[in-house]
Amino acid sequence: MRGGSTLTADLVRHTEGDFYMFEPLHGVWQAIRQNRSTQFLNGTVRNIVKEEQQSVYAELLYHWFTCKFDNIDITSLTNRFILHHTPELRDYYYCVASNRKHQNKTKLRIVKTCALLLRIKCRSAASRTIKTVRLSIFMAGKLLKWLPNLKIIYLLRDPRGIVNSQFEHFINEGKNVSTLARELCNTISYDLSSFEDLEPCHKRRMMKVIYEQLCQYPNIEVAKIYAFLNVEYTAERKWFVERIMKGPIWRCAYCTDRGNALKNAYRWISLISEDTLNITELWCSFLFSKLGYQHLEYNILNTTRVSWITPT
Structure with a gap:
């Protein structure tokens, strides 16, 4: 969270006829954290435990990609992510919302009634894009085997910016700076190792993107992303990138039109406390040389x- 994935996903999915889903693993993640059961559209109910979390995530993403709702x-x-991030699916969302007024209908029955609208959109789509911060790169490797046309973009951001932003927005899940930074960078390290293991076999289907590099050179980096996806980088798409990366400004937590993207990417430098910087x-720091980030002293x-340096 707070790694720039919302903005990056909006850039990636700006193609005609794309079926997009924003953080579809969020509900299951919450259920696992709160030790609640999870009900599926087929009527089954599961108590998913943390040990099987990543496997379940991969299965769910497979079903999203294959329209098996x-x-x-x-x-x-x-x-509500569906309404906020995929306005093209508003007919489905409003179908669910309007049917909730009927007290004799269960949520399961309502979604079953409306799911046809979702299936039509999904099955007729020219492409399908999913944005998630929950799946490990190791389990993403399973999806590469299950879905032969799948391509994965792995986004990385300076962990100091992520840690500062999570505390700023009160989404640190009750963790202190030390625990949050340790868990975050251990996860990044594990994902990087998994990426390096998978890349030789899936080189043309995996792409690593540095968020700060994307913000610093948006047209160059987005053009690379579109080439990776075999999508033409048209003049209209260049205009869209300019608008997303430079304004106008929208005031909301998950909006991506928030002015100067590069300035926002490095906003943490003027906000981070000395303790948070040093602990992170x-x-x-063991990751910095691998990713191109520089060590920073609080007094400078x-x-x-900037914290990311263009490779020479």
Whole structure:
């Protein structure tokens, strides 16, 4: 979370006829955290434990990509993310919302009634894009085997910016800075290792993107992403990139039109506390050389503008 994935996904999915789903694993993640059961559209109910979490995530994404909504959880199929991030699916969402007025209908029955609208959109789509921060790269490797046409974009951001942003927006899940930074950078390290293991066999189907590099050179980097996806980078798409990356400004937590993207990417430099910087560097500095980030001393932050250095 707070790694730039919402903006990046909006850039990626700006193609005609794309079926897009924003964070479809969020409901199951919450159910696991709260030790709640999960109901699926086919009527089954499961108590998913943490040990099987990643396997379940991969299965769910497979069903989303293949439009098999009977195997999707009800929470994800009724999440307000659908309305906020995929206005092209508003007919489905409003079908669910309007049917909720009928007290004699269960949520399961309502979604079953409306799911046809979702299936039509999904099955007729020219492409399907899913944005998630929940799946490990290791399990993404399973999806590469199951879905021969799948391509994966792995986004990375300076962990100091992520840690600062999570605390700023109160989404640190009750963790202190040390725990959050340690867990975050251990996850990044594990994902990087998995990426390196998978890349030799799937080189043309996996792409690594550095968020700061994307914000610094948007047209160059987006053109690379579109080439990776075999999509033409048209003048209209260039205009869209300019608008997303430079304004106008929209004031909301998950909006991506928020002015200067590069300035926003490095906003943390002017906000981070000395303790947060030092603790995050303690747990995460082993990653910096691999990703192109520089070590920063707190007493030079007032003259520092960037943390990622263009490779020479």
